[in-house]
Amino acid sequence: METILNNGVGKTRSFLELFTLESAKVEIPKIQRDYAQGRESAFEIRKTFLKTIKKHLDENNPLNLDFVYGSIEHQKFIPIDGQQRLTTLFLLHWYMAWSSDELDHFKNLLLSGNTSNFTYDTRVSSREFCDNLLTKEINRSEEISISQTLKNQYWYYLNWKNDPTIVGMLNTLDSIEHIFSEDESKYYELLKRQNPSLITFQYIELKDFGLSDQLYIKMNSRGKPLTEFENLKANIERVFEENDHENHGDQTQWFTSKIDGVWVDYFWEFVNSDPTLLDSSIVNFIRAATIGLYASASKGHEETLRDLLNSTKTFNYYLLEKSGLARFESLKEVFQQLDRLIQFNMSNTKTSLKGYLIDLDSLVSDVLNQKISYPNRVIFYALLKYLTNYDDYSGLLDWMRVIRNLAENHRIDSQETMTASIRRVDSLLQYGADISDYLAKAELKDLTGFSTYQGNEEIFKASLMVQNPQWRQIIERNENHPYLQGHIGFLFKFSGVNISFDESAEIRFHNYNWSEIEILFNDYSTKFFKLFHDAGLKPMDGFLFERALLTQGDYLLRKGRNFSFLIDNERDISWKRLLRDSKNKILKSLMDRIDISGIHESLEEMINDFNDQDWRYYFIKFAKILAQTGRNKFIRTRWDNKNDILLLEKTQTNGTHREYYSYAILCELERLGYQVSYQSAASDQYYKSIDSINDLEINIRFDPDEEFDRYRIDFEGKVTHPKSHDEVIAFVKKGLI
DSSP states (O other), rough: OHHHHHHOEEEEEEEEHHHHHOOOOEEOOOSSSSGGGGSSSHHHHHHHHHHHHHHHHTTTTOOOEEEEEEEETTTTEEEEEEEHHHHHHHHHHHHHHHTOOOHHHHHHHEEEEEEEEEESSSSSSHHHHHHHHHSSSSOOOOOOOOOHHHHHTTTTOOOGOOHHHHHHHHHHHHHHHHHHHGGGHHHHHHHHHOOSSSSEEEEEOOOTTOOHHHHHHHHHTTTTHHHHHHHHHHHHHHHHHHHHHHHHHHHHHHHHHHHTTTHHHHTTTTTTHHHHHHHHHHHHHHHHHHHHHHHHSSSSOOHHHHHOOOOTTTOOHHHHHTTTOHHHHHHHHHHHHHHHHHHTTTTTTHHHHHGGGGOHHHHEEEEEEEEOOHHHHHHHHHHHHHHHHOOOOOOOHHHHHHHHHHHTTTTOHHHHHHHHHHHHHHHHTTTGGGGHHHHOOOOGGGGGGGGGGHHHHOOOHHHHHHTTTHHHHHHHHHHTTTTTTTTOOOHHHHOOOOOOOTTOOOOOOOGGGGHHHHHHHHHHHHHHHHHHEETTEOOGGGHHHHHHHHHHHOOOOOTTTTEOBBBSTTTBBBBBHHHHHHHHHHHHHHHHHHHHHHHHHHHHHHHHOOOOOOHHHHHHHOOOHHOOOOOOOOEEETTEEEEEEESSSSTTTSSSSEEEHHHHHHHHHTTOOOOOOEEBBBTTTTEEEEEEEEEEEEEEOOTTTSOOOOOEETTEEEEESSSHHHHHHHHHHHHHO
């Protein structure tokens, strides 16, 4: 069976030629699944397939739909692969014949007595539906869809709505009606055309094999990914062959020898010797390379790029055609990228990339598993473009350092931002071998498509390295901190260097004593490295760092209606975000007070010395309060009352939350040895309060809306209104001891 598939390329046939030249009667067997291409969930696949056919018909450009193979039993062709395409072609031909008054021609080829030569053996209802399409008179109505027209026929049974094949056929007919709505009458003539036929497939008859369950299972054990890859490979090979024929080239030999040789060997290393993953890995690489090329094009359609990026959509030749990249020049570039990547994989420079926080094996693995992030797509694209445009690797590391810095410190979180960044990579590529020299003379507008903040920093650092080459080692050492990934502008600012300048200004390096700057820079760098590790802030018991930092000022960052004490990884409320915010001067103030030989002691001293009686006080004094702010360390304050502070476990007040000042009373009382119970709430309409102390019922809450009475105590039927935290504590001591 393998020999038949591998050696027999089949006969090129159109749908109509299957019935004229092959004298076939096509019967979809019971063992096959229902007509899946007609399902609602397959709308995008169906639409892409039909639009591809329409495009080729409109342009008189032949299209081959890959292999259709099966066996002959009792003078019937039983398809093993191709059922979905054949059914769609049957419906397309029927609709075009029906809509252009050519149905008699179609019937002469497809009808034997009152039985359709294209039929389903899965259900009686499916067979009857196919027969009725060819034997019943169906009048057209311009006011309703084709599916509704058919449902209105006297012969259409209501229970057919339970036949998934019929439902799928109706869906496909509606799609055909919609997609081919303009000038329908011409398409049947185009579908009938021969020598050459416009829409064809490779027809393979599996001689000497009957259709048995064993055969079907064995054929399909080859797996869906393998079939997709074989189809894609065959179409790409045909593009190479057509180019060689037109230009007397030999590119096909290059492609076929590589894809069955060194390229497969390369991917084999990533699939852990699992052959079922091999072909999908190759397809996913082609997909990733195609995404880069499509995004870099000056004109692209958002829908097509969305389809390319959507890992749930099958990447096949139809999608490749939809992208406009099913051309020899584009396909050759894709495989040149692969070829150069494999060559680079064997070089020492590959290992050096890890020093710049770029692990090539991990990057490629993410590509092959379709788990690659938007920033890494930009980085991967920049690597492939460099490899295919430069013969040596002398400038590669600096190129990748700059691209990493720009990509990792820009909000690339959508296909639009990814596209803008990829196009900027294209404009920078011509300077790739000497990127720092170029950036030293560049302006901010030259880095549009990346963060203005980071672009400004890259221009500054490049200028500094050109002016003072000894700074390159210092810059790269700090850039390569895994949490910073290129963003070190704050260290220069802390050291007294202004790295901001407008597009026309020049950095006047002579204004600084760079020996003194280096001492300051290294001091701040050392302290940062002591405080932050690869993933973010180094863990400290009792939120020691956050509380000490708060003594230096309000460093909280806003997200929506909430404010955060910051976490390691989040777009808006991370420590990394603080480093570029104007509030980073608060971090500098803390670092200035830190003794590197005793960091924890320095932080504790700041906390102990803090006595300002503002909203920060209890956050600083009681570590337990910060523990109530959930994963995002969120609090919420009211814009018109800074004393209205809620401690959020989640992001909304419909999640469990507590009130800040009453919870501070709990912390103080627990410190004094009391057993305290607190009632939290899941609505901002309910009070949050202490409800018992030492098992005695008492209600203590804070009322931020009351102009004079700030606290409210309800104990033994009496209500009092202390005006301060200390008065509440004094009341408890007096009343409960």
